Each structure stands twice: as C-alpha cells, then as structure tokens.
Amino acid sequence: MTESNEAPPFVDIINGAMEFTIPAAAKMGVQAVEVRRGFAATTVPIEGNGNHFGVIYAGVLFTVAEVLGGAIAIASFDTSAYYPLVKELTIKFTRPAKTDVRAQAQVSDDELDRIANEAAEKGKADFELEAVVTDASGETVAVTKGLYQIRAIGR
Template sequence: MTDEIDLAAATANVHTVIPILGAMGIEVLEATPGSAAARLPSGPNVNHFGVAYAGSLFSVAEMLGGIIGGFFTVPGAVPLVKRVEIDFTRPATTAVTARTTLSDAEIARVQEEAAANGKSNFELVTEVIDEAGTVVARTRGDYQLRVLG
C-alpha cells in the first residue's frame, strides 16, 4: 500500500468490513502508515441525554488500529485489538474526530518482530476531539500484528 490512499474508498471499505461503522456514519479522514483519523457525526450517535453515545466514541477510536495496521507489510499479518481503555473527559455534543499516530521506529520494530516471531504488540493512544477542539475522550489500546496461518 502506498502512503496516499483514496479516503472515500477507505471509508467505503471500512463500512463493508464492519457494517456497524457505516451505520454510525464514520468517515476516514486520514490514513497513512504512521497516522490515522476518522470523523464520527453526531446525528446517529446521540444518546437519550443528547450527547454522543459512549460506545460510538469508543468505536471511532478503536477502529483506527485497523487503519494503521493495514499499512504493515508483513505477509499474512493482520492487526488485532487486544485491549482498549477509554477515559471520557467531556460530553460531546457535536461531531468528533479521533486521531492517532505511530512512529516510524515503532512501525519498523513491529514489522521486524512480527516477521521473526509471527506476532508483535504495539500501543496506540488516541484523542477524540469535538468541533470546538475539546478533548472528549482518550484511549490507550494494546494491539497485535499477527501472522495468520
């Protein structure tokens, strides 16, 4: 995969692979080997209190591991989520954007380790930010690049 991808196609792919993300209206905004971002609209994701549903905030943050993990180049390897913790810091009343990064050095380490051992763990920290720039949630996720088969 190259460093530049068609974001509309990436969004459509996410909706096909995980249909609930399509129902939530999640849109891929950025997808590169070292960074990923996605937007969650408020519309279908508002709870009975009029703020963003906690599960939707969790989902837009967690799914970024699959976006970043899709850029690893180890044959037969897939990204898996092992654990994600979330802190809800403020109620979200608007659309939100989740964003995460992974350094070039960490990408190289994960790929080398997975190629040698069949798996490698990595961590992603994500911030979920509303339209006013307020952090409404933070996640810390443990993911694994695992060679299947």
C-alpha cells in the first residue's frame, strides 16, 4: 500500500472531530455519512435515542439536522480562516420516527459564492439552510430551517 498525501474525506474529518466539538451529538451516535461542497447528510440510530413512547426523542432529531450547517461550512469554506456557528433553528415534526433517521441539506454553488464573498468583505456571512429528516422508509419525520453563519477567526 502506498502512502497518500490527499486530505482525508470530509466525512472522516467531521466524524473525527464530533467527539471533541459536539460531545452530546457523538454520544447520540450522530454520524456524517456524506459531506462535500454544498451538501451534507447525517444519520442517527434509534437505539439509545428513544423516548417514553418508543420513537426518537425530539432533541435527537433536532441535533441530527442542526449539525448539517457546520458540516457544509467545513466542506465549503476555508477552515483556517472561518468557523461556523448556528444562530437560529426551527423544527417542524411531521411524524414519529420509529427507525434510524437520515438528515440532509444542500446549498447551491451561487449561494456558496455569495457567502464566501460576503465573509471576505465583512468578516462574517449569514446563510439559511433547510434540512429534511427521513426515516428508514424515506418518509419525512421532520424539517428544519436554520440561520447559520461563518465568521472569520480572530474577529
């Protein structure tokens, strides 16, 4: 096997860092499964995350969707210059989640360019992100709308 100088895939970076940056999410079993520029998907198991009536606890559904903003920011912007944060997140629960779930969200290339340009000019930039959380059969169990920001390090 030859040694590679390639950077690790964003999934590995996100999952490796989650234990230290968001310990509660790591304890829930939240995992990034697909992360690339402008797109992220995460999963969380029902096992260990159930509530008093046998479905995934609402806070777990919130978390599996909320972390998408940071994952997309890490995959899309210079992490040596900017860090992501969440400013606001709303969630609408559409049906009980009785299985493992997957959350995913996407930002267009044009919007990524706008965010990068604004952050370069002002030191920070807000962006909105809508996420969909689905169960194992593909049924939507929750939708979120978040306001995120990338902010220049040291500002």
